Amino acid sequence: MLRTIIAGLRARTARLVLSSVAIALGVAFVSGTLVLGDAMTASLRDEFAKGARNVDVSVTVSGRSSSPDEVGGITPETLAKIRQAPGVAGADPRDSQSVPLVASNGKAKPAWAVPLASDERLREFDLVDGRYPTKADEIAVDKRTAATAKLTIGQPVVLLGDGDTRHTYTLVGTYQQGTNQISLSGYDHVGLTPEAFQALEPERPPYQVVATAAAGFTQQQVVDNVRKAIGDTGFKIQSGEELTQETLERVESQSGEFTTLLLAFAIIALVVAAMVIYNTFTILVAQRTRELALMRCVGASRAQVFRGVLAEALVMGLTASVIGLFGGIGVSALLQRVIFSFGGGGGTVLLPVTAKTVIAAFAVGTLVTVLAAVLPARKATRVAPVAALRSQPDSGEEVSRTGVLRVLTAVLFAAIGVGAVVFGMGVDDEDAAMLISGAGTMALLAAVLVLGPLLVGPVNRVLGALPRALLGVPAKLASANAGRNPKRTAATTAALMIGVTIVSLVTVVANSAKETANAEIDQRMPADYTVTSAVYGRPLPRELADQLAAVPEVAKVAPTTVVYGEQEYFTGVTRDAIGTLFRPTVKSGSLADLGDGTVAVNAEYAKRSNVSVGSVVSFKPGRGEAQDLKVVAVVEGQRLSDGVMTMETSLRFEQGAEGYESILVKLKDGAVNGRAAVEKVTDPSPLAVVDSAAETKEQLNQQLNQVLAFIWALIGLAVVIALFGIANTLTLSVLERTRESALLRALGLTRGQLRLMLVVESVLMALMGAAIGLLLGIGFGWVLTEALSTDTISVDLVVPFGQIGVMLAGAVVAAIVAAALPARRAARTSVVAGMAEA
Template identity: 55%
Template structure:
């Protein structure tokens, strides 16, 4: 029996290889994701190794700091660590935010790292030149130098606290590690401590950690205890360099695993689609081998041997596909790294770590998915009776059997469960609503997949009307072929339907979110331009208000300021706005009270803030202003005069004069809103404002259009990523259509020959198969779009609330393009099967069994 099975595999090798493409793609996705995750992990470990290189002890503030005690390490504390027995050298790690002027003349924040005594404790690798020695020299981070096209010997400009530009000479370029100053900012440089203090005197708050190198012969554990004892404070923790590295890597691993899980989610979707394709393939192959299996039964093969024979074919197919898919995954991971390096102008090495886990996962997933997909067809093979060997044609009528009661019961159960979950999710709030409704949509999707054999017939007849009218007999034959075997057609189209459903769902939800966000921006801040500071710790000078009012075309200018406070028992941001801006430039939706009453000792609260504090209009709340270190300073009693709601709004609003009195140390503004007269060209208006701001490089102009453009760009980028990840599932489904057609051509060899003998031309035969492919693709795509839009409506409805209203917005253009691509791909999938059918000799085909 084994020899017969192996001989059968050799005879059908090309057919099985073509069928295994779906598994190859799925395994490539899984293995590529795992290899990419391992590569990222290895890269980060190298960066962390640089961060803790030559470091024996790391000192951090980890715990509750008593009031009045510094939350950063002072220079005196760093010096004290240097005097501890066994310490060879110690340095405080800190960074100062400084505005760096770029090619367009505007400044952006850059992290300035002070030069240290012991350069071995710097978490960087010097790539060119040297470190700064004078106060007018800097060494740039490699990424910063590449982005601004700056080389050693050139000059860069920074802006000091007085908004004056100062030039520095670049004396070196370095590659950084992973540290606090590099995780959040793209630009970084090293300068002397004196130059950093002169650029931003208030920015040097102290060191966020102290790194220590021990003397020869002193163990890390011993040295850490000595340093810990020297502080004698429970909130100061000294850990060994090895322990600090381990903790940092554990923290990163959680983030990296989230990305890998995200990618693997799409890999699972692709594998589900691939499993459906493989299931359909084996179902067709079993139907076509009815006589062969019956003959094996006649010569003594029992049911167990037939079952094992089919599963052995599945194992061989899965193994071959897994090996090819693993190789494809490695190549994909390398290509992705090359692409990221090209986009970010990075020279990071391309890593393709193929671990035993990745190999086992690829082989296991490929083989298991293939074998599980073949189980039901293999069981069907055991039911072939020996009498079937006497039939002249393969008998595939079992697949057209009536829908069983079990299927109908399963459909009813899934529909009730999915509908119940969606109804429950509609009543929930926040993330819970999204998760419950999302689960309900997936259950309903399974119900539609199970319902497929019952609905493809009517859908096929409707879709076949137009092609039949346009192309005559060949198209009518195609429609009849597509509806001949409902279970087979349903299984073929279901794979495409799943992919298109998820793509449509994500696209519609993203488009609806985009429109809702744009409408919220227009509604809450109907202002043409907003001027802000590129540096969060630098306010805009008050003189800018008059300068902006003098700009031609400006109708209204309204400054604003923010104050960080402790409001009741929670920390909050309070925005100070001018009274004339309320209702015109600032228009939150008021729940109760009157925003026009702001002024003096009054405050308006965001609805969530009021609920959290159990406050209502007329109540009085204690507000404590926070200093730079987060400590409470001035306290004030404010009366609540209004409660409002909306997204992206501050926790509280007060009159601008009140905000100034609350924090008199801050003499400038955090933002200035500008409204232009009707008819002013938006581009010209922005250019005029930027010209008026030329004396303040840190001031930057944004408009509602800019904010919306950023929002739309972020959503479109995320959507493009999802489309790319889901695209593989759609590609696998299209391969399934091509595979079904190819196998159907073999199955209908005599039938095609008879049609040719009756007068059907080669061109008409090709047209028939082309239309059949298009009809199957249309069925899957149309069902997918309908389900995707319906599920999107359920999600957007569940996510709508008081803060934002998500109206269903269907992007007909994008949906249309997706349908067109599916049709073109379906026609391409039909090319080879149609060509094979047309080239087959009529005489030899009529003689085929």
């Protein structure tokens, strides 16, 4: 039996190649993702560990997560006690704060500043050029910042300190920052002496102190001594080893989330590949009816036939696993290059191939292939020995005796799906609604897959009508071929249908979210321009609003403030701006009642906090005492904050009195060169940035398009595998229909018409999968947009017909390419040789 299996594999090598490629692509995705995850973990481990190198003791404020902008850290008295503790050789504070870096064009951009430890052993960074600063008027920047800001050693660098005071430094060196939470933010990075750093914000205490141990002391001894010196209350005291372990655990968690995301798409690709394998073995078993029957005649048992088919699948899976494993290494290298390109192009490609990756590649490749072949193998055991007497194998689809069962199963899935969707739409919690509705769409997809063979006939007749009318006999034959074996056609198109469903679903939801966001921007930004601060947390100077109001081209300005609380934040606006430049939609109450000591809350906040018109909100700001605010209205459409208060009310709070968060600018009708006039006023202020609603929408659209392109690229592999499935089915069908093709040629069909017939058949199968997938994707998109809609915002369904047209056109082109080789092979077979085929 083993020799028979080996001989069969040799004879059918060409027929199994495309199927092996499908599995190899799926395995490559899985192994590439695992290699990428291990590479990211290894790289992040090395880089994040730099923050803990040479650290024997770490002291942080309890409850802090190293968040740089939270004030309330380690006092000078506590630092002195740490330095005086027995066994402490040296101790330096660590901190970071967001500061505006004034670029060469005079405008500020956000940057992170850190104090560079006086003890060189405790510095987190590696010097690249020059030296570290030793004076208060010197500065070093990381290599990426120097490149993007075009800074060279010896140049002046300007930072804005507390109260927007200008601090000018001389650049004396550059360093490699490595990977940490700040570098991952993409912001510029600068290093100062501890004294210069403190001068930026004199009242700011550091959030962490790190120390080295003196000779003769262990880390634990120094930890115990520091704990005795400062006490446990309010502090988290760790040894260097504990700090390193905590850092590595955080790294593994972060890289693991990204790996899980990629693996989800890899699983989709594997499901599609499994469908291709199932279809391949189903066709091969049908083609080998006489061979299997002869094996039964000469004594092979049902079990031997079953094991023989699975053995072929096992060999195919092992081969595909080897190819996929090495292909995955290349995929990982490519993905790392793509990631590096987003981060500025730097980085070393790491390709760690662990035992876990190798085992996963072989397990996935072989298990998916073997499991996909189980049903065809089971069908092979049902071939009766008498079938060996037939002159031709019966490759046609047998009359379905499971039609009723198939319909009942599909109805069951559909009922579950519709019920879940309807129930999910009625759930108030957005996350729960998405989860339940998403499960419902999966059940509906399963219903369509089960019903697939029964849908082939009607869909084929509709899609084939135009080709039959335009292309004549070849198209009629192609349509007949696509429809005469419904189960095979359904299995072939199902893989493509799944890929197109997901792509169209994501596309519809993304475009719906985009249009909803654009409409809301138009609604809440009726101003021509909005002047905002380039650096988060740095308010605009108050005099800027008066200067803009004096511009002849400007009709009206409306400054806004923001006050952050412990759980919410409110926007302050001038009374005369409400209803003109600031116009939220009122759900209850009246904005006319908005006065000193009152607030109009966002509908989402009202629901979350269980407040309504007449309620009193106790608002506790980040700095200062809590104050009671009476709710006079519930509004929606103002999504930037939890509520609106008058400017007078916001001035009660320290943060509201510091300056403006933004300034809305409305031009006079017919104003010419209005932007230039506005920028003439804002240019002297390094913090002021002028944006229009159109620019805001463009930035948002770019971000959504990037996410959409990323998902398209990930799910694209599943679509490619599905197209391999179509090519594979056509190839096997050409071999199966050799005598039929020769007979058609003998009856007058030309080589060109034969090629056209196979191309049209391929296009029809691709269009079946794409058309059903698009309909499902659009329908599921509507379900999810309804689930995303809340009492405060309605997400309207937007169907991007242009992108859908591109998908259909792409499916047609890909189908033509997939049919090229099978059509060429069929056309090259001579009539005599084809008629002689047994």
